[in-house]
Amino acid sequence: MQLYIEFVRDLSHMKGEKEMSNYVTEDFTEEFMESLSNEWLYLIGGECGSGKTTAIMEKLVPYAAKNNKSVLYVCNRTALKDQLKQKYKHEDTLLHENPLKEVNDNLTIGMYQSITTSLEHRNMFLYAQHYDYVILDEAHLIYDASDYDINAFMFLEYLNQLESVIIALSGTPKSVIKMKEYLSRNINVIREVDKTNNPIRNIYLVENRDEFETLRKKYLDNGYKWFELVSKSNQFIGFKNSLKNYEAATILSNSNPKKNIYMTDYDELILNFIVEEEELMCDALAATKVLDVGVNINAHENFVVAFDCVEIPNTLEQFRSRIRVNKNKHYHVDLIFYVQKPPLWIIKQLKEKINDIEQVYKSLGDYETIVREHKQVIGERFRESGVISERKYNPITKKLLNEKLTFYKAIYDSKNVLEYYREMLKEMYPCATVTNISAVKVVEFFEELFQGKNVYTLDEEQKDLLKAKMKEIQIDRRHSNEVPSLLRINNYLKKEQLPYVIKSKKTRINGNQKRVWQLLKYII
Structure with missing residues (x-):
């Protein structure tokens, strides 16, 4: 319980270690690589930071070179440092005519965006190339970015024509499995993601913005680096002013029209250093989703995401996984979530997009038929037949949009948003403690009563105060207007995994028998 008290004071308790183990490179033996065939799409689920790309570059590529075999390594545009730098200057980094970049005699690099754009422009160059191995790095992006960045259906149609050994790497491989109906090969899962193999130690849920900002300063005061994801650029307002005693930066995409408002020369310097050196020079960084994949930040101290x-x-x-704790580095990462419902406009926008797709399918036929008849998708042009074949009508895009709509509606309709977050995060990170920050207030109140003891009998005034505090933090949202009963208080303590229980017992006071509340603390 000292953990919570120290948390309230200065977070000094949180300097412990949380190491990663179990690296993908250990699986890439000579025997394994010899066994690979073109009958399957091999899926290697590797938790972020577990060395998936390292295994390819240090094991498979040399193996292929030794056996006079060629490798096509497909990645997100931001995975290549030189391409990432170009992304913030000019989005179109490669010509449609040749979307591939030969690195040496047996290694060629291509980017999802350039490959699919080339396919959309009826370029047959790709089909004329042969590769013994095709590696799909960050393969989940084919699905996850299909609503804004990648023509997933066209890309999978391309894969279906290949005779290569295909290996997909992903830290979130469920997205790859969601596309199996569009693949001509079956998926062979070689490695599952180990949800326990990460540097995460604690997860805190915060429902009050003032508390969220207070935590930001507490962590920074204790030597942590702060890395924050925001949904909109206007959330940068006040970020730097609130952190005048620290070095703070904000980063957003070059395509964002507000870039010149929110990004200074200093922010550009921070960005370039992340890209080129994989280091975070400042104390606190807020960013949009422009940094959600493709760049890494090496941890040289504890981090908060x-x-x-x-x-x-x-x-x-x-x-979260942009923060990389390298092997034998004894640092940890804490996660903090400002618990909130999605705005209604997001749900409305998703419904409109899905309805638009359904109307096109209804009038023109399904997307698969359209594409197969015309062999390709051509941007936003109208074909002579009057058929529109835009990438936004992709069936995989439709599937993703429906998934997002279901997710956002579930949170929005939830009667207890905090509990929704808790269950989601417990599923994602089963070994991390997910704590409602309001529980810290309860612990502080209890510890002031105990003063080193393990049993304390509450008088009537203290009992009323405890009930009032429990009502204030709304331990039971279904009965938020009621003074909580003893049963509900104990259920809350159990749910928050706090080592306390309150028992009601009869005792004699001044010769009269009364029922009192006795607070007990478990010894951990």
């Missing part, structure tokens, strides 16, 4: 947004689990995990 904070979320002032509502995002699907894959986005949360990908942003």
Whole structure:
């Protein structure tokens, strides 16, 4: 319980270690690589930071070179440092005619965006190339970015024509499995994600913005780095002013029209240093989803990754995993969520997009038929037949939009948003403690009563004060206007995993028999 008291004071307790183990490179043996065939799409689920890309570059590529075999390594545009720098200057980094970049005799690099754009422009160059191995790094992006960045259906149609060994790498592999109906090969899952193999130690849920901002300063005061995801650029307002005693920066996409308002030369310097050196020079950084994949920040101290947004689990995990705790580095990462419902306009916008797709399918036929008849998708042009074949009508895009709509509606309709977050995060990070920050107030109140003891009998005034405090933090949202009963208080203590229980017992006071509340603390 000292953990909570120290948390209230200065967070000094949180300097402990949380190491990663179990790296993907250990699985890439000579025997394993010899066994690979083109009958499957091999899916390697590797928790972020577990060395998936390292395994390919240090094991498979040299193996292929030794056997005179070629490798096509497909990645997100931001995974290549030189391409990432270009992204913030000019989005179109490669010509449609040749979306591939030869690194050496047996290694070629391509980017999802450039490859699919090339396919959309009827370029047959890709089909004329042969590769013995095709590696899909961050393969979940094919699905996850299908609503804004990648023509997933066209890309999978391309894969279906290949005779190569195909290996998909992902820290969130469920997104790859969601596309299995569009693949001509079956998926062979070689490695599952180990949800316990990460540097996360504590997760805190905060429902009050003032508390969220107070925590930000407490962590910074204790030597942590702060990395925060926001949903909109106007959330940058006041961020730097509130942290005048620290070095703070804000980063958003070059395509954002407000970039010149919120990004200074100093912010550009911070961004470039992240891209080129994989280091965070400042104390606190707030960013939009522009940094949710493709860049890494090496940890040389403990980190906090904070979320002032509502995002699907894959986005949360990908942003969290930008912080890399390298092998044998004894640092940990804490996660803090500002608990909130999604705005209604997001739900309305998703419904409109889905309805638009359904109307097109209804009048013109399903997307698969349209694409297969015309062999390609061509931007936003009208074909001579009058058929529109835009990437936004992609069936995989439709599937993703429906998934997002279901997720956001579930949070919005939830009677207890905090509990929704708690269950979601317990599923994502089963070994981390998920704590409602309001529980800290309860612990502080109890510890003031105990004063070193393990049993304390509350007088009537203290009992009323405890009930009032429990009502204030709304321990039971279904009965928030009621003074909580003893049963509800004990249920709350159990749910928050606090080592206390309150028992009602009869005792004699001044010769009269009365029922009192006795507070007991478990010894841990």
